[in-house]
Amino acid sequence: xxxxxxxxxxxxxxxxxxxxxxxxxxxxxxxxxxxxxxxxxxxxxxxxxxxxxxxxxxxxxxxxxxxxxxxxxxxxxxxxxxxxxxxxxxxxxxxxxxxxxxxxxxxxxxxxxxxxxxxxxxxxxxxxxxxxxxxxxxxxxxxxxxxxxxxxxxxxxxxxxxxxxxxxxxxxxxxxxxxxxxxxxxxxxxxxxxxxxxxxxxxxxxxxxxxxxxxxxxxxxxxxxxxxxxxxxxxxxxxxxxxxxxxxxxxxxxxxxxxxxxxxxxxxxxxxxxxxxxxxxxxxxxxxxxxxxxxxxxxxxxxxxxxxxxxxxxxxxxxxxxxxxxxxxxxxxxxxxxxxxxxxxxxxxxxxxxxxxxxxxxxxxxxxxxxxxxxxxxxxxxxxxxxxxxxxxxxxxxxxxxxxxxxxxxxxxxxxxxxxxxxxxxxxxxxxxxxxxxxxxxxxxxxxxxxxxxxxxxxxxxxxxxxxxxxxxxxxxxxxxxxxxxxxxxxxxxxxxxxxxxxxxxxxxxxxxxxxxxxxxxxxxxxxxxxxxxxxxxxxxxxxxxxxxxxxxxxxxxxxxxxxxxxxxxxxxxxxxxxxxxx
Numbered sequence: 001x002x003x004x005x006x007x008x009x010x011x012x013x014x015x016x017x018x019x020x021x022x023x024x025x026x027x028x029x030x031x032x033x034x035x036x037x038x039x040x041x042x043x044x045x046x047x048x049x050x051x052x053x054x055x056x057x058x059x060x061x062x063x064x065x066x067x068x069x070x071x072x073x074x075x076x077x078x079x080x081x082x083x084x085x086x087x088x089x090x091x092x093x094x095x096x097x098x099x100x101x102x103x104x105x106x107x108x109x110x111x112x113x114x115x116x117x118x119x120x121x122x123x124x125x126x127x128x129x130x131x132x133x134x135x136x137x138x139x140x141x142x143x144x145x146x147x148x149x150x151x152x153x154x155x156x157x158x159x160x161x162x163x164x165x166x167x168x169x170x171x172x173x174x175x176x177x178x179x180x181x182x183x184x185x186x187x188x189x190x191x192x193x194x195x196x197x198x199x200x201x202x203x204x205x206x207x208x209x210x211x212x213x214x215x216x217x218x219x220x221x222x223x224x225x226x227x228x229x230x231x232x233x234x235x236x237x238x239x240x241x242x243x244x245x246x247x248x249x250x251x252x253x254x255x256x257x258x259x260x261x262x263x264x265x266x267x268x269x270x271x272x273x274x275x276x277x278x279x280x281x282x283x284x285x286x287x288x289x290x291x292x293x294x295x296x297x298x299x300x301x302x303x304x305x306x307x308x309x310x311x312x313x314x315x316x317x318x319x320x321x322x323x324x325x326x327x328x329x330x331x332x333x334x335x336x337x338x339x340x341x342x343x344x345x346x347x348x349x350x351x352x353x354x355x356x357x358x359x360x361x362x363x364x365x366x367x368x369x370x371x372x373x374x375x376x377x378x379x380x381x382x383x384x385x386x387x388x389x390x391x392x393x394x395x396x397x398x399x400x401x402x403x404x405x406x407x408x409x410x411x412x413x414x415x416x417x418x419x420x421x422x423x424x425x426x427x428x429x430x431x432x433x434x435x436x437x438x439x440x441x442x443x444x445x446x447x448x449x450x451x452x453x454x455x456x457x458x459x460x461x462x463x464x465x466x467x468x469x470x471x472x473x474x475x476x477x478x479x480x481x482x483x484x485x486x487x488x489x490x491x492x493x494x495x496x497x498x499x500x501x502x503x504x505x506x507x508x509x510x511x512x513x514x515x516x517x518x519x520x521x522x523x524x525x526x527x528x529x530x531x532x533x534x535x536x537x538x539x540x541x542x543x544x545x546x547x548x549x550x551x552x553x554x555x556x557x558x559x560x561x562x563x564x565x566x567x568x569x570x571x572x573x574x575x576x577x578x579x580x581x582x583x
Contacts, residue, residue: 032349032350033348033351033354033357034353035347035348036354037361038361039226040344040349041365042230043339043340043343044085044358046235046236047388048066049063049373050384050385051086051091053382054095054158054385055091055094055098056095057332058260059260061113061331063362063366064264064331065329065331066086067366068325068328068329069085070083074353074355078311079302079310080303080349081345082295082302082344084335086331087291088152088385089155090335092158093283094287094332095171096425097287098112099171111271113332113333114327114330115277115284116284116332117333118323119288121327125320127316128317133312133315133316138432139289139293143412143428143434146398147415147431149394150416150419153174153416155385155389156389156390160181162192162381163192163197164192165187165188165379166180166185166187166189168184173423174420189253192379195239195243195254195380196379197383199379199380199383204387206229207231208228210224210228211224211228226346229342235380235383235384239380240373244375255379256377257374259371260371262366262367263370264366264367265330267329282425283425288323290428291334292316294335295315296315298336302341302342305345319334410434411431415430415431443482443486444490446483448477449477449480451478452466452470453571453574454468454469455467455469458569458570462478474508475499476510476574477510479491479510479514483518483521485518488520488524504537506577507538509540510542512545522552522555526557529557540561540566541561541566543568543570
């Protein structure tokens, strides 16, 4: 019934889910959205400033990314609680792409960011309309974890310099970054280090310790958790007041944000005239894939908690529109942020109306409060970045993956090290390449088992793992993998080795683990059937899945076997081929 209703849903509701959500929402739910939007805005404003600086852009660009793009996503996205805006990993990928592109020209750097947003959005839109979301599945979870861990370590490394007031060139590798830090450690700014260090401590304490303390004092656990996650804004306000009171920029040489333009720029298409679209296309493709994978992962987690559904293709289109809007709004690529989305969810958001409230408050801040940011120490923004991305470092996950599967563990570790050694994009490509090579290696060496029947049952298991009944004239072979060009030589060799016994008169291939047979596999099976027939041995198939059987119909193999040599189950084959007295 639900599927029928979904199918009858008006087209405008499929492309603008928010309209339907608001129509169905109760007044209490809308008030929850209002509260959640206000709370998320408290977290988003300092994060937006910090991630903009992480991308190498002026701080106001982060505010621009938190207004129009989230509103566009709010009307078109299928997640009710995903908070779209600037994110750390995309920011560092933007910086990695723009440093060689701009070559020190700030105007070209900014126009390059807009080109990246536009390209990212167009790529997402194309993949959404062509339903190519399945391509992102080639980034396995271990590779994605290794990538995010490596990127987080790299981000922390870049911010250590800012925390101590040390100047580091943009676009350097992780090794060069560490070398510069070591060589210039004597130039650190003590005042900046104090501001940054205290901010880190306060932000860490504001997470779990503050929530636990407030809970013990009688505050509701959810309220205590939300208050802890909105701590960055209070830290920023305190840092601004203290830096202003001490005149820290003049007296101690602390780097501060400086003057931030008031208001929001009018949407513009001037970036379309800029050069470098082809040069930035590879980087934009990587950003699009990572932004989508990060966003859809968070969206699915939150949707599952409330038994809601996510449309992956519509998410691609919604994020694509949001990024195109980001380009027009003069800002960097955007994606769904984990920490903001969790705050939005925990605060009780029911629809994307909460995101519109958040964007409206950020816009209000851009018009009224940007003048107050002049004395904000950049070390404090670096502290916000460090604490936010630290949770992405998952060394324990690497150990767990390695213990379970050495191949996946190797790919995860290689991706992590590749990001640090070769950069964000090349590290990810290395991980994806290794994962695909491992997949081909594993599937090219399929598990092939000779099976027998467990006494008193109709269950057939590996003769080397269980005590089973077998018959000298009958060979039962189970192939536990799809049969395709990469593994047909090995399957053929294994079958040849298994039928050397002259007593064998019948061979049954059990296809319970085979979901696909390609043309190379079909040719191999037809060749095996001919060879066995010439040796007076009959080939049979059992437990063939419907889609595989459909493809086999009309082939030479199917005509040779006929309906009488293809069995619904292994038990039916044994009953037919083994005398009743020996069963």
